[in-house]
Amino acid sequence: MDFKTVVKNISTSNELKRVANAYVIDFRSLSKEELVEALIKTGPQYSHKENVEETLENCLYHDNRNLRTITPILVKHILLNKDDYKLESKKLNDEIIKFEQQIVKKSNEFVISNNHPRKNELELFSFVLDTAWESEDQISKDEKNLIVKIQKKLGISEDEYMVLES
Known part of the structure; x- marks a missing residue:
């Protein structure tokens, strides 16, 4: 499905404005039809490699x-595991909930035993996460950046990170 088709299938003005916010100037004052036209015109900016990388990094x-x-x-x-890299909104929400439930289940079953080969690394990383979350139940961008660097240094996988954090 190309960008033009996707834009034309967006049903509400609010959804169009949410998408237009990134690259359409004065999107708030445009009608629904004008938003569709403006989005189609600025379409290449949404898939430009540097813009995608920057947006992903910001998220x-x-x-x-x-x-x-x-x-x-x-x-x-x-x-990234879907054939066309797309999924309907409702199904996407269901998949996210299912994935989060799997992580929580793994977390409840996960125990760092004394004979675990990476016991020290996992305990240290768990301590770092617990300490970071102590402050008003939030992690700043700088703390997140530091946690990611510690994660890489200790060789903690993304799955282990999610299990320890949950």
């Missing part, structure tokens, strides 16, 4: 924890 390090948490689930674990 991964966003102040809003929910956005930071949902982004990798949405992109890496759900959409």
Whole structure:
């Protein structure tokens, strides 16, 4: 499905405005038809490699924890595993909930035993996460950046990160 078809299938003005916010100037004052035209005209900006990378980076390090948490689930674990890299909104929400439930289940079953080969790394990373979450139940962009660097240094996988964080 091409961008033009996607834009024409967006049903509400609010959804169009949400999408237009990124690259359409004065999107608030445009009618629904004008929004569709403006989005189609600015379409290449939405798929430009640098813009996609920058937007993804902003989502991964966003102040809003929910956005930071949902982004990798949405992109890496759900959409990239679909044939056309797309999924209807309702099905997407269901997939995200299902994925989060699997992580919580793994977290409840996960125990760092004394004879675990990576016991020290996992305990240290778990301590870092617990300490970061102590402050008003939020993690800043800088803390997130530091956590990711510690994760890489300790060789903690993304799955282990999600299990330990949940």
